[in-house]
Amino acid sequence: MPINPQENVLPIEASGRVLARDDRRIGSILAEEGKLGVEDIERIMELQQVKGFRFGEAAQRLGLITEDDLRCAVARQYDLPHLLPGNESISSELVVAYEPFHPRAEELRALRTQLLMRWSKAGVRQRMLVIASPGAREGRSYVAANLAVVFSQLGERTLLIDADLRAPRQHRIFNIPDRIGLTAVLSGRADRGAVAPVREFGRLSLLPAGAPPPNPQELLSRPALGVFLQEMWSEFDVILFDTPAAKLYADAQNVAFRAGSAMMLARKNHTRLADATSVIRELSDTGVRVVGTVFNAF
Numbered sequence: 001m002p003i004n005p006q007e008n009v010l011p012i013e014a015s016g017r018v019l020a021r022d023d024r025r026i027g028s029i030l031a032e033e034g035k036l037g038v039e040d041i042e043r044i045m046e047l048q049q050v051k052g053f054r055f056g057e058a059a060q061r062l063g064l065i066t067e068d069d070l071r072c073a074v075a076r077q078y079d080l081p082h083l084l085p086g087n088e089s090i091s092s093e094l095v096v097a098y099e100p101f102h103p104r105a106e107e108l109r110a111l112r113t114q115l116l117m118r119w120s121k122a123g124v125r126q127r128m129l130v131i132a133s134p135g136a137r138e139g140r141s142y143v144a145a146n147l148a149v150v151f152s153q154l155g156e157r158t159l160l161i162d163a164d165l166r167a168p169r170q171h172r173i174f175n176i177p178d179r180i181g182l183t184a185v186l187s188g189r190a191d192r193g194a195v196a197p198v199r200e201f202g203r204l205s206l207l208p209a210g211a212p213p214p215n216p217q218e219l220l221s222r223p224a225l226g227v228f229l230q231e232m233w234s235e236f237d238v239i240l241f242d243t244p245a246a247k248l249y250a251d252a253q254n255v256a257f258r259a260g261s262a263m264m265l266a267r268k269n270h271t272r273l274a275d276a277t278s279v280i281r282e283l284s285d286t287g288v289r290v291v292g293t294v295f296n297a298f
């Protein structure tokens, strides 16, 4: 949460000096976290004045905070809750959580903005989106996971559903048990209790794939999926789906049919244009809205 400047816990003017607005917020966050006291702030301001350093840099040079402290405070300032490197439970693939200022994280947030604008322009109320791509290892799981985190960072109640019942891995990315998941929901053995909140990201929940079924495609084409999504829609603002390769299996097609819209992912120098076009055509033919194609370069 950003700190309201009016509730500043810092001496805004100490020793006759005034902290710049950004420095004041960073200072407030660090003070609130118990990392800096009033005397520390005085020392930082003195060094700032002598050397012209920014607040965070001065605090670091004085050995009062670490680089991680500063990164966390900056992330909080911009309302980007993030994780520290070395967190063992959550995968380092979540670039938006570990490195919120990495260019890739910026790209994912830009993608979030575009999606929100398109949904808003089209008057879409059920914001459900299937992440699809024609072939294997094109980055569907990576993009779905990171996108889910950036939506949750914006305060959207976000549900990520791992509808890749063939080679699921969202449960590993988020370190959530996958004993009960979508397969159990679709076969009537579980209800919404299978949806697991992801503790590290307050507004994010994951429905893992669950036990691998012998008949993924048949399960995903059951009306049970539509019924479940109806129920989930009232609880979540955004629902995203990870899926298997659309050129190899009809699973993504079935899920997109229930969700209503899909985003096509194409991996640079990997996905064939003809394959992407044919998947888009197949999706559109069944009434699925393809919101756009995203190029994943890695």
Ligand SMILES: Nc1ncnc2c1ncn2[C@@H]1O[C@H](COP(=O)(O)OP(=O)(O)OP(=O)(O)O)[C@@H](O)[C@H]1O
Binding pocket: 093, 104, 133, 135, 136, 137, 138, 139, 140, 141, 142, 143, 164, 167, 243, 244, 245, 296, 297, 298
């Ligand atoms: N934009 C990216 N930047 C860096 N690494 C990426 C990016 N996209 C994907 N990757 C990495 O590439 C690998 C394959 O990505 P991912 O598992 O998301 O692909 P997939 O399409 O879901 O594959 P599968 O067919 O196995 O389901 C992973 O190790 C992932 O971390």
Ligand SMILES: [Mg+2]
Binding pocket: 140, 141, 142, 164, 167, 169, 242, 243
């Ligand atoms: Mg995948």
